[in-house]
Amino acid sequence: MTPRGRPRDTEVDERVLRIAAALIFERGYAGLSIDEVAEQAGVAKTTLYRRWPTKDHLAVAVVARLQADHEITETGDIRADLVDNLDKIAAALNRMRAAGGRESPSAGVAGELVAAAARHEDIGRLAREQYAARNALGLALIERARVRGELRADVDAEALFDQLAGALYYRVLITGAPVDRAYAERLVASALEGSLACQ
Template identity: 45%
Template sequence: MTDGARGRGAPGRPRDPGIDEAVLEVAAEQLVAGGLPALRMDALAEQVGVAKTTLYRRWPTRAHLLVAILARGQHEIGTPSTGDVRADLVTFTTRLAAALDPPLVRQLAAQLAAAVAEDPDLAAPVRELWADRRRQIGGIVEAGVERGQLRADVPVTTIVDQLAGALYYHVLVTGEPLGEAYAATLVDTVLRGALAG
């Protein structure tokens, strides 16, 4: 299908989410099949049936496309709200760990970290992706404070950084497996001293 046939040819028309989804789906398949070397913008445009300009309007560089693919794989994590701050943090951390654990995602995260260091223009979308996860964790912690499960003076930002930082450290540095047992131990360790009473 051509770029124009998908309704993206004329300036000013609303962005077609169908194109985004099709491109990200094919790009993810290429990464699974051949790793990062297989992800080429010209080949991707040809396979999806759109003009290369369509891709570059959405993702100025391959690194921006990697951000979108990584975000796509994590968008359904959700924010649990059972009324138990520990249970919610363990659930969320377990889900996030599962989303980050696949080898391809680890590879993408490492590539993005390197790309941000070299391309200041890429810093904003990458940091927004991580900031979204930090906001979700922060919301769970703040809810625990409001319910009186955590101390009123608990350093929310510090707790968020300890949880998220440990996960990304594992992904980017150690390569060790992530899982529910690790998530539960991490949450219990971080919350020690923060629990009310």
């Protein structure tokens, strides 16, 4: 059960992640240099590569540690619950967007992480699992509201959640528009109430 050879120095992981986080949030993804991290952490580069096979993997580990997965809150009012959850997603996106001291319209580190997921099959798989789990929570929230009678019986929960979360990502990654709680409220209102004229 215990591994055979010399055990890894767990302090190294801690130190490296802390230093890498400082660099990435101060200078952005491009300013994160493996050699510099290794030097500042006082370890050999090979020690880093034994833990994180690429710079992308290290960056993902850094950001993952800072994004404590938010617990879902449920008041029983679907509108308030959706706004709350979207606001938490927006906060996480804004944290990544701010990294590197870029001006507001840039996607910042968030854009690099999308590319990292596209480049490395394992990162992509892991990320999709995380998103699937979060999606499942949102879908369950919607489903319970449907059962309560707050939502239409034939509501398309998947489309609804994609619309809400997708709009946030769209603005951060694509159009560069800001996302905040006020926008989350507009989104939820628009999605729940629909756009058709009263028939």
